[in-house]
Amino acid sequence: MHASLGERELAAVAEVFASEWPAGQGPRGKALERELAEHFEVGEAVALSSCAAALHLALLALGVEPGDEVIVADYTFPAPAHAVRYVGAVPVFADARADTGTVDPRAVADLVGPRTVGVIAVDTVGLPADYTELNAIAERHGLFLIEDAACAVGATYRGRPAGALAPVACLSFHGRKGITSGEGGALLTGDRALAADVRLRSSFGLGSIVDQARVVGLPIPVFHETGYNYKLSDIAAAILQVQLSRIEELLDRRRAVAARYSELLKDEELLTLPHVPLDRTHAWQSYLVMLAPGVDRAGVAADLRAGGIGCGHGTWASHLQPAYETALTCPVSADLFARGLAIPMHAELTEQQVERVADGLRTALRAHARPS
Known part of the structure; x- marks a missing residue:
């Protein structure tokens, strides 16, 4: 592992230190979300602590319930299967294509059953899967499709960027990835309601802390959900803003x-x-x-x-x-x-x-x- 981090990233971190807002859901995080949405040509981006967090929150927002089955790519780091287990559902493993290592759409189609609610495809070690076929399978059977683009920031499929190849996509900014903040992730989607659900759950079920900080008097946050601490720090967000400009x-x-x-x-x-x-x-x-x-x-x-x-x-x-x-x-x-x-x-x-x-x-x- 060798991350390409330098003086520009250090300067961005120094700016966060001076701002006195190093924690998550701060102004740099909001700015990063806008830049990610623009770069990937999607409606919404939610900055998160990891791709695993994005997968977990995506399944919750999509309403996956215990006992449901989700078809997942087998040849990959098992984060998709872990996320399915987090919500009490059953991961069903789909075999890979021998030539690319990406999930085989024929294997996915063969595994669809009465309890199947969705599919998580993976862009294996940076190569996008077959999204024309996968989107068609999902649409034909009324399933959701998630793109795990953890390794694929910068890749393309038929002219479109990885991260924008399914209705919901999850990114990783781990130290091995093409752009990195050491750890970090994001969820991308065109579904505003789903993004709002994910954003709320990512911060213990509270609303936006940075927005509440602008309230005059004594703002008292309200817990709307039993959420998680999946926020991305503003320190990491500042690093990623620089990395995104260098992609x-x-x-x-x-x-x-x-x-x-x-x-x-x-x-x-x-x-x-x-x-x-x-x-x-x-x-x-x-x-x-x-x-x-x-x-x-x-x-x-x-x-x-x-x-x-x-x-x-x-x-x-x-x-x-x-x-x-x-x-x-x-x-x-x-x-x-x-x-x-x-x-x-x-x-x-x-x-x-x-x-x-x-x-x-x-x-x-x-x-x-x-x-x-």
Whole structure:
């Protein structure tokens, strides 16, 4: 993890310190919400403490009840399934496409049943899912559709930005993402009533604190809901305002890194490079390769780390996690989970570092490939 934070972000934080409003729901948070809504071309944005908080509040606002079933993408960090569990509903895992790792619309369609109320799709490690098909499935069956765009800020699908591809979208500003405040998130929607519900629940069920602060006399806040402390601090909001203004600069660097990896590794037979369909672009939160069957992934990773090159497994087959006992199988997701390897990807990588990663990976692959 290497966040691209610098002097402009520090100056923005200093301004918040001087304003004496570092907490959540302050003026910087409100300004960030306006800028997010404008950037993503949606009606409403609610700044929150995390993408997980956005998913949780979205399900509450959509009226999901205990016993309902929500179809969730399996090949991902299991935050969507966790959120479904938070509201007492049942996550139903949908398998992935083998080429992109995004949720397979055919798997989603096959899982729709009498208790299904909605779908949470995921833009896997920065690549948007198939929203034309997914929106059609949701509309045909009267289901809600949520876009988990946690990894995909800056990506596009058929010319539209990730974060605006479903009626409700959730973003993450964690330290690994394309733009970051260390931690943070947001909910995007065109539904004003849903946004108001989420905003209220995000602050213990109180109305806007910054608005109440302007009341002359003694404003006494009223609790309208049993809410949560999911606010985003004004310190984080100020950082994100700067990061949002730098988004194209930061994405261009990641694109350049991804393009160079693809050039250096295109002829390597012991791995498969990321596949990006022509109708979408990747945010490159991660650069995730698939090792060939028979390659010892643990051995490759050990060699890379011994050489000072970080790596990881990529993401999870959620249905295989001990937290979820299910009879459903997602064989494609399980296979990707077993073979994925994420190599260094951030906006500060140099040309020399990228070449060293590629060279180190080739050497490790040769050392840990089972003879055919």
